[in-house]
Amino acid sequence: MIAVNYTFRTISENIDGTVITISPEAVIRDLAIDSRVISDPVASIFFAIKGRRDGHDYISDAYNYGVRSFVVEQQEIVKKFPDANFIIVNNTLTALHELVAKHRSNFDLKVIGITGSNGKTIVKEWLYQLLAIDHTIVRSPKSYNSQIGVPLSVWQINKENDLGIFEAGISSINEMRHLEEIIKPTIGVLTNLTDVHAQGFASKDQKLEEKLSLFSNVSLFIYSPDYITSSKISIPGKVKFTWSTKQTADLQVFAIEPIEGKSYLRATYRDEEIECLIPFSDKAAIENGIICWATLLATGYSPEEADKRLEKLLRVGMRLELKNGINNCSVIDDSYSADISSLAIALDFLNQQNQHVNKTVILSDIYQTGKTSAALYEEVALLLHQKNIGNLIGIGPDISANSKQFTMHALFFESTESFIRDFPGLHFNNESILVKGSRKFEFERISKLLTQKIHDTILEIDLTALAANLNFYKSRLQPKVKIMAMVKAFSYGSGSFEIANLLQFHKVDY
Known part of the structure; x- marks a missing residue:
């Protein structure tokens, strides 16, 4: 992920606000909204956004970390x-949108925009798997589809990209038009429409119209008429491609046959019967697979090529898993995917784990980037350096061949098997370990070696719910009242550092 360099002067010219400049030529590459995950503070501009937490409360943290450019209210x-640069605006979120919309307008590339009630992230990741062989793709990391997540995703676009895949999610009226101005999709994909997230809308039709506004300027719109039943709804797109399992459509699926955990699909397309095999059998995966099938056909792929690619789809890991490891280690398991964007997110998550000083990354070869091997691993090495990673274990022939790019302490193995063979002599101890690998490397085998089973009974702690409860009680207190939190029984056996980190971030006093 090669960032585009701007100067603070250029940034300020694209945001409507009052500018106080100390260093107008300061280079800006990264946008920061969270003081905990700033990888390159000198080249970052911090947006103090007011949400569930007020970003203005974290300006000191960002400043102490090295940030010298800010957008504030x-x-x-x-x-x-x-000694810092400032842009003073009426609304920092609006300023973020303005800046990234301008950034997006600097690039002429095809962009697939995805929205719907469910399946956005899976469809995005599967389309990435299906299309990466033909394109240099920029896409939303994980589930970055909100009013903040979308601009952070689109900011990744650089001159090397010829295709973008971005997802967009909304919770109330008038939100999607802002995201459309940022994403500017040329191809639209509607996954489905259910009653999920319906609270912010007067009716199902209003929610659908709001979602469809993402596609107001697309040249191609891919959807199922099963989800657009009202005749009052205007269908966007200069060209429309439909799919359905219930009615006549451009891709009309008329048979779904389960075969040993897979699904054999038959459909009518251009008056001919076609087929494909999807390596999943659950209902949601089948629908997401059909959406990807329709997208391939609608964008010009032959039925034969689509079938060949769909059969190779890999399951998508939806979240990073933090586990207790052997020898007092913590293990972050992200063993099903490896690319630059998700690597950056995983490294940020690794750096949030303050229970260990030593940080180790176990990383496989990265595929389908469109870059030369030398350029790719130069970028990976720079990212690891920026994130202050002390130890690297590289697994795979490509990363091993580029071992000289990495300046930290590093070991390299040609294969997962060779790593496992030498594992007893590696002595992992009292460190945080990120396991990040492409699916073909089967890094789940490594994760299993590194993790330990402590509890026969597992109690999961919902950190989001904990934060919501904390903020509720804070809202009932006077501003100067301090808060003391007691972590019950070391968080029931594990996770004490994670809960402590969360409480610290939410400004608990004791």
């Missing part, structure tokens, strides 16, 4: 940091 803050 509160003018009085400027006096506290006389």
Whole structure:
């Protein structure tokens, strides 16, 4: 992921606000909204966004970390940091949208925009798997589909990309038009429409119209008429491609046959019977697979080529898993995918684990980037350096061949098998370990070696719910009342550091 360099002067010219400049030629590459995950502070601009937490409360943290460029709403803050650049605006979220929309307009590339009630992230990741062999793709990391996640995703676009795949999610009226201005999709994909997230809308039709506004300027729109039943709804797209399992459509699926955990699909397309095999059998995966099938056909792939690619789809890991490891280690298991964007997110998550000083990354070869091997691993090495990673274990012939790119302590293995063979002599101890690998390397075998089973009974702690409860009680207190939190029985055996990190971030006093 090669970032585009701007200067603070250029950034300020694209945001409507009052500019206070100390270093107008300061280079800006990264956008920051979370003071905990700033990888390159000198080249970052921090947006103090007001959400469930007020970003203005974390300006000092970002400043102490090295950030010297800020976008804020509160003018009085400027006096506290006389050697920093500031843009003072009415709304920092709007300013973020303005800047990234301008950035997007600098690039002429095809962009697939995806929205719907469910399946957005899976469809995005599967389309990436299906199309990466033909394109240099930029895509939303994980489930970055919100009013903040979308601009952070689109900011990744650079001159090397010829295809973008971005997902967009909304929770209320008038949100999607802002995301459309940022994504500017040329191809639209609607996954489905259910009653999920319906609270912010007066009716199902209103929610559908709001979602469809993402596609107001697309040249191709791919959807199922099963989800657009009202005659009052205007269908976007200069060209429309439909799919259905219930009615006549461009891709009309008339048979779904389970075969040993897979699904054999038969359909009518251009008055001919075609088929494909999807390596999943659950209902949601079948629908997501059909959407990808329709997208391949609608964008010009032959039925034979589509079938060949769909059969190779891999399951998508939806979240990073933090596990207790052997010898007092913590293990972050992300063993099903490896690419630059998700690597950056995983490294940020690794750096949030403060229970160990030593950080180790176990990384496989990265495929389908469109870059030369030398350029790719130069970028990976720079990212690991920026994230202050002390130890690297590279697995695969490509990363091993580029071993000289990495300046930290590093070991390299040609295969997962060779790593497992030498595992007893590696002595992992008292460190945080990120396991990040392409699916073909079967890194789940490595994760199993590194993790230990401690509890026969597993109690999961929902950190999001914990934060929501904390913020509720804070809202009932006077501003100057301090808060003391007691972590019950070391978080029931594990996770004490994670809960402590969360409480610290939410400004608990004791």
